[in-house]
Amino acid sequence: MEEKLALMIEAAGENSERALAKLISHVEDRKTGWKDIMKTIYAKTGRTCVIGVTGSPGAGKSSLVGEFAKRLGDRGYTIGIIAVDPSSPFSGGAVLGDRIRMRDISTYQNIFIRSMATRGMLGGLCQAARDVVRIMDFAGKDIVIIETVGVGQDEIEVVSAADYVMLVTYPGGGDSVQAIKAGVMEIGDLFVVNKCDREGADIIVSEISAMLDLSTETAAKIPPVIKTSAFTKEGIDELMDILSEFIQKKKKGPHYQKDHVRQEVISILETEMVSIIKERITGNGNMEKELELILSGKSDPYSIADKLMKRFTVIKNVEEKRKGDFQ
Amino acid sequence: MEEKLALMIEAAGENSERALAKLISHVEDRKTGWKDIMKTIYAKTGRTCVIGVTGSPGAGKSSLVGEFAKRLGDRGYTIGIIAVDPSSPFSGGAVLGDRIRMRDISTYQNIFIRSMATRGMLGGLCQAARDVVRIMDFAGKDIVIIETVGVGQDEIEVVSAADYVMLVTYPGGGDSVQAIKAGVMEIGDLFVVNKCDREGADIIVSEISAMLDLSTETAAKIPPVIKTSAFTKEGIDELMDILSEFIQKKKKGPHYQKDHVRQEVISILETEMVSIIKERITGNGNMEKELELILSGKSDPYSIADKLMKRFTVIKNVEEKRKGDFQ
Numbered sequence: 001m002e003e004k005l006a007l008m009i010e011a012a013g014e015n016s017e018r019a020l021a022k023l024i025s026h027v028e029d030r031k032t033g034w035k036d037i038m039k040t041i042y043a044k045t046g047r048t049c050v051i052g053v054t055g056s057p058g059a060g061k062s063s064l065v066g067e068f069a070k071r072l073g074d075r076g077y078t079i080g081i082i083a084v085d086p087s088s089p090f091s092g093g094a095v096l097g098d099r100i101r102m103r104d105i106s107t108y109q110n111i112f113i114r115s116m117a118t119r120g121m122l123g124g125l126c127q128a129a130r131d132v133v134r135i136m137d138f139a140g141k142d143i144v145i146i147e148t149v150g151v152g153q154d155e156i157e158v159v160s161a162a163d164y165v166m167l168v169t170y171p172g173g174g175d176s177v178q179a180i181k182a183g184v185m186e187i188g189d190l191f192v193v194n195k196c197d198r199e200g201a202d203i204i205v206s207e208i209s210a211m212l213d214l215s216t217e218t219a220a221k222i223p224p225v226i227k228t229s230a231f232t233k234e235g236i237d238e239l240m241d242i243l244s245e246f247i248q249k250k251k252k253g254p255h256y257q258k259d260h261v262r263q264e265v266i267s268i269l270e271t272e273m274v275s276i277i278k279e280r281i282t283g284n285g286n287m288e289k290e291l292e293l294i295l296s297g298k299s300d301p302y303s304i305a306d307k308l309m310k311r312f313t314v315i316k317n318v319e320e321k322r323k324g325d326f327q
Numbered sequence: 328m329e330e331k332l333a334l335m336i337e338a339a340g341e342n343s344e345r346a347l348a349k350l351i352s353h354v355e356d357r358k359t360g361w362k363d364i365m366k367t368i369y370a371k372t373g374r375t376c377v378i379g380v381t382g383s384p385g386a387g388k389s390s391l392v393g394e395f396a397k398r399l400g401d402r403g404y405t406i407g408i409i410a411v412d413p414s415s416p417f418s419g420g421a422v423l424g425d426r427i428r429m430r431d432i433s434t435y436q437n438i439f440i441r442s443m444a445t446r447g448m449l450g451g452l453c454q455a456a457r458d459v460v461r462i463m464d465f466a467g468k469d470i471v472i473i474e475t476v477g478v479g480q481d482e483i484e485v486v487s488a489a490d491y492v493m494l495v496t497y498p499g500g501g502d503s504v505q506a507i508k509a510g511v512m513e514i515g516d517l518f519v520v521n522k523c524d525r526e527g528a529d530i531i532v533s534e535i536s537a538m539l540d541l542s543t544e545t546a547a548k549i550p551p552v553i554k555t556s557a558f559t560k561e562g563i564d565e566l567m568d569i570l571s572e573f574i575q576k577k578k579k580g581p582h583y584q585k586d587h588v589r590q591e592v593i594s595i596l597e598t599e600m601v602s603i604i605k606e607r608i609t610g611n612g613n614m615e616k617e618l619e620l621i622l623s624g625k626s627d628p629y630s631i632a633d634k635l636m637k638r639f640t641v642i643k644n645v646e647e648k649r650k651g652d653f654q
Binding site for chain 1: 362365366369370383384385499583585588589591592593595596597599600601604605608609614617618621622624627628629630631632633635636
């Protein structure tokens with residue numbers, strides 16, 4: 001490895017926020033040597049507690065995260081926050097209000113914040129988030145919080161990689177439960193009805209509790225449902241108690257779980273494959289001739305995909321062995 | 328191709344809804360011969376108008392889709408609806424209310440509905456949706472509507488493949504604009520503020536218009552923003568006029584656009600690669616030994632991913648040619 005990288009790693013390990021930020025960028029941008037960085041730091045990771053926060057847009061996740069991150073910071077924990085942010089050329093890459101609140105808490109001494117744009121990272125988002133968690137972990141952050149803006153399939157995948165998942169909703173005309181139901185309920189370790197100073201919070205708590213009651217096999221496994229308000233501070237103490245308990249438990253447990261590690265290897269392979277496809281098979285005008293064949297009606301996307309795959313030896317192998325599917 | 332499949336294709340091409348449903352299932356389940364089906368039908372596709380509908384959960388997308396689908400049906404168009412549905416073991420695979428409304432409109436003669444579960448299809452969702460569009464197109468549907476429940480990165484990708492994208496929001500405490508801003512604004516051809524019988528609709532229309540105004544380069548390109556209510560029927564006529572205009576334009580235009588075709592080839596390749604990784608590289612206990620190496624601290628996920636890739640010739644090739652990245 002280049003000496004420059006080795007020094008950057010050393011500095012990040014010794015609490016330099018600047019080195020940490022540079023290290024993350026180096027890996028995110030896939031600059032030469034990024035993989036060496038990941039391999040080098042791995043042995044010193046696995047100690048951090050990863051908390052995933054997702055839920056309906058507008059539920060006030062950023063304010064809530066800001067609130068409990070500050071309190072965890074006050075208790076002496078060092079904290080990394082990853083804001084997964086569907087960047088849009090439109091909104092200037094960020095949901096403005098959120099970012100302003102984020103900037104506010106980033107002045108706290110124990111809190112390090114990093115935004116991750118999702119645009120153009122499809123498929124690789126999850127791995128990119130894992131990489132950033134790993135680097136923050138190496139840099140000694142006690143707690144890493146991953147917050148997503150939306151609640152789509154990709155965002156669910158991202159927070160699923162966390163040790164502890166918090167689903168946040170709010171009283172918003174009674175439709176908010178729908179957002180949380182949509183495929184995410186089963187990954188929640190904790191359900192938070194935020195903005196509980198608004199009317200209707202209790203109804204939502206009852207609805208979620210009823211759904212959890214119906215679907216969870218043993219009463220002991222039913223995750224807690226709490227009400228919070230980042231505005232009136234109601235429920236924040238209770239939230240802190242629950243999080244502290246999880247943090248204590250995690251600190252005593254194993255560093256890595258087999259299923260998480262398995263998922264990570266799969267995710268690395270997928271991300272690499274997708275980038276190989278984009279850069280080398282279909283990119284740089286490599287398939288203009290083939291596209292013309294499709295547009296002129298002489299071929300179809302499936303036949304062309306087969307043809308492009310055959311240029312790479314592995315696909316020949318695979319095809320031979322999977323005749324049933326590739327006829 | 329098996330005769331059974333050839334007959335199924337023929338029947339689907341002759342308006343048999345049962346054959347159409349079976350054909351879709353055959354392809355979705357990746358049963359033997361599915362790719363032959365896609366290759367065979369391709370030449371007879373490209374005629375349908377694909378309308379993508381996405382937006383905040385709870386915005387009433389299903390009711391709105393039901394409303395305009397019925398009216399398009401009354402005008403003599405045949406319609407296919409694909410409801411992309413984040414299935415959850417929790418909610419029984421569907422957001423119940425939506426499905427009930429959907430069942431209601433499925434009794435309409437000209438409307439064919441298909442639900443697609445997203446669970447477990449990560450990465451492949453987009454291609455799976457394209458496949459279903461293609462099959463409905465082949466079966467002669469004049470219009471195919473893709474409706475997503477959420478508004479995450481994957482859902483955005485799915486509707487991006489449509490010819491025309493409708494973004495739906497609603498007056499829900501003022502936070503709804505945030506949901507539509509989050510990375511999706513730039514893909515919208517039409518903005519709909521639904522449930523406009525509720526208070527606050529005009530404010531949301533102004534907010535969206537202001538954002539569009541700021542970000543769109545020429546005034547002529549600013550997409551329309553309309554108010555609708557599936558309940559009072561306000562705005563539905565205007566929506567119908569806008570959709571009719573798009574449908575007329577699309578019917579006169581080229582069947583396929585180069586960029587869409589390029590995206591489809593990439594998407595097919597990615598989907599196949601990911602399934603190869605899951606089934607053959609990391610699946611069936613193929614990497615238990617490697618996982619133990621990681622858990623015992625003797626290796627790390629990146630080194631193991633490299634090792635697993637090397638077992639497949641293409642990766643050797645790629646590695647040789649990309650030395651800078653794979654050191």
